[in-house]
Amino acid sequence: DVKINVMDTPGHADFGGEVERVLSMADGVLLVVDSVEGPKPQTRFVLDKALKKGMKALVVVNKIDRPAARPDYVVDKCFDLFVELDATDVQTDFTVVYASGIQGKAGLDPEALDDDLGVLFDAIMTSIDAPTVATVATDDLQALVANIDVDEYKGKMGIARITNGSVKNGMQVSLVHPDKTKQTGRISNLFVFDNLGKREVESAEAGEIIMFTGLDAVEIGDTLVTNEAGGANAADPLPPIA
Template identity: 50%
Template sequence: MNRPIRNIAIIAHVDHGKTTLVDCLLKQSGTFAAHERLGERIMDSNDIERERGITILAKNCAIEYGGTRINIVDTPGHADFGGEVERVLSMVDGVLLLVDAVEGPMPQTRFVTRKALAQGLKAIVVVNKIDRPGSRPGWVVDQTFDLFDRLGASDAQLDFPVIYASALQGWASTDYTERRPDMAALFEAILAHVPPPAALPGLPLQLQISTLDYNSYLGRIGIGRIRRGVLHPGESVALRFGSEDRGTARIGQVLTFSGLERVPVEEASAGDIVAVTD
């Protein structure tokens, strides 16, 4: 079943509130029932991540807003894991660039922003922690614009929308002087400024695997974006690495994301981000 989709990555320097923001979006989109308790940093499922308080491996989730499925990839915010960021950017059509309202763009923000701009991605700039003492949103936006300019952004990329937010308090606004009751301003910005993925369901299947995972029950899991065609469980596919033929394989399960869960489906179409088993 085809439905509107947006694919985005959230990029930020470590400790600028990225995972808190994702947690907030999941809660406000109704992904979790009101009676459910959310642990802090729910996307940081790796033991090392919990111990160090940083996100290392990309996590995928999906939320529903206004009839649109928004696939969100939470990317590493630490310089040691920049390679993971590059792979993730190939799955998305836009990025949320999260910057601290006091500190502004930081070194890792520069690295990831360069990669995103080079791929032609446009950013929604989210100035987070707007409620912090010493917040200077005007300076932060100017610094971000200057950074984009130095990195060779196009005119279209320089014309980025700005959302001011407090992920911890659960609100976002287009005006930093006006506190809103929820994150609706950010949801609406995603729908308005992140383009829908190119839909090419009538062409032969092409699925680009960007990340790998392992589950003790399902075994190996490949996660990636369907570039064209339609994918079904049980069908045979050809494997290629660049121009090299790697033989064939049979698809086991096809899973899409719902919240933080992976849900088996009978069909997935071009543009969607899926997980597959062998």
């Protein structure tokens, strides 16, 4: 089985920090555009960020059921935008999926949609590279904290993508701040995201996006690492984000 985490991101430059945080947890992007209007001005900002990170994009022409839909025009406008943003040859060779979100249909031909979104998920798996991470459980943990949430009962909750190693519920870990100072603690609750909610788990491995509690000092940009680990990566903070 393949798990796909889908994250939404703001499309406006005023939310640049949040865009950076979401992209730090992503492997690629879905550029969803209207079948009539095509790319909007704010589309440029997020796409530029993603392309500069070397990400591939999958173009989804949505609302293809609209009477005024003009898919060829919209795809041409998307290509022009990629070129204007200095996309590589690989990035400009993007896959296009046509869809009607309200009908739950998608296809590779605007005139022949399937009755489900299977084509879209297949395109994600073939067009966007899987995470290039180590999955050996003995590797030292590295997970970049990209967001913070607060629960009325559980307190501060960190949201992070595991870049290396694995983490377990109840595990002793260290938080390495961007200035390389460290604070230690224990994971009290460990969650992964499942459909529109989250599910508590006993462990998670590299490539997974997790939510955890027990470390009230956690801040965006911190790196979660194995406590007192002996490996070369043990106390190395990952590149900070805004």
